[in-house]
Amino acid sequence: MITDEMRGILGKAMATATSFPIAESDIRKWAVAVYYPEVPPPLFWDEDYARTTPFGGIVAPEEFNPMGWMTKEPRPTRKEAPRGAYEAQLGVTPPVFKANMQSQVRVTYSGVRMRPGDVIRSTRRITDYFEREGRMGLQLYTTIALELVNQRDEWIKTLETVYVRF
Amino acid sequence: MIDVDALEPGQQLPTFSREGTFQHWNRFAAVNDEFAEHHMDDEVGRHEGFSSAFIMAPMEHAYFHAMLRDWMGEAGRIVRVDMKLRNPLLRGRVLTAGGQVTAVHREGDEVVVDLEIWEDDDTGARLAPGTAVVAFAAPRRASAPPA
Structure with a gap:
């Protein structure tokens, strides 16, 4: 399932918002x-x-996702159903699969909290691929790292999600 | 309020439980724009090999955060939360998150606490084992009185 073309995009910024x-x-x-x-x-x-409190005002829960709905950039477009074809964002042919699920979630926080008024920038990268036989056949594991910084370029967190496609 | 001086390996965290219902999951879907059909339709969950619809992974991850916050209060900060998804929380089951201190050490001005964490359902199935790291401001030590 892992092609040389796919290996070639590891670590490259796939999407920013x-x-x-x-x-x-x-x-x-x-x-x-x-x-x-x-x-x-x-x-x-x-x-x-x-x-x-020591925070001096409302802060967001650490796991808060400020990109959940519409983003300022990229500008909104018609919503398509999620398909898990991540590689297509870098012009690479994605593998064929019928289901996409999450198998691991890892997050590291800096201690900088998100607050009302903050403008958050995110960068998404594919950082790892591996394959494993599972009960549904050959499964492709793909790690996607999402890094968030605020308007002062302060690092907030890096969220790594491992997806399994089969 | 956590007594940071009294933290030691083996201490158990208070558990955090939530039912697995569309009432819970649809609220999370609404804030996280998370509408994959296997979270909303039992038939789709069955098509993917499960007996019903199941919870979103980010919501399970958020439940770990809530458990840690309930324990720490505002005195602590979450440094890291890692989880592996072994089995999904199926609709109709109850999730309980728990944790145990595995190590305590001082780093600079902070007391850093390593934790083993887990989420189980009400049948006893392990849904998500994991680890976490949290930190507290180190207690100030009183100066020794002059001799």
Whole structure:
């Protein structure tokens, strides 16, 4: 499943994106979704409370995704169903598969938190491929690293997701 | 409030549990733009070899974060969270996340804590083993009184 063409794109920036400024309500909705049906910690939704903390105001939960919906760049286009054909973004023919799932998620944080008003930039790269026989036949594992920095070029986190296609 | 001085290997974290329902998953889909059909349709989950629809991986990852935050409060910071997805949380099951301290060491002004973490369902199946690293500001030591 792994071709020389695919190996040739390892480490190359596959996609970059810039978020719109993070809104307080983006953070609140994320926290509500993660903690449902319980009330999320007030640090994520109560500005009066958050101002009394060492953070000095509302911050986003570490795992918050500021790119979830529309981004400022690239400009929005008609939504297509996700297909997992990552290589096509670098002009490389993707492997044939019928299912795409996540098998590992790894994240490293700098300690810099995302806050309302922040504009986040992301860079996505394929960093590893390997193959393994599984119960659904030959499976292709693909690691995609997503690095996030803020408007001051401060590194926030790197999220590595290993996808398995079969 | 965590007593950072009292942290030691073997300590268990309070567990974090959530039901696996569309009520939970659709809320997460709505904030993470995560609408793969195997999270929303039992039939698609079955087509992919499972007995029903199943949870999104980023939501399981977020649950680990929530468990760590519930334990640490605002005194700690999350440094790293790694998880392997062994079995998906199926619709109708209950996920419980847990953790245990495996090492404690000081790095500069911080106390760094290594953790083994896991998520199981209510049948006892291990869904996601993993590891995490968190850090706390090191307690200030009182100066020794002058001799």
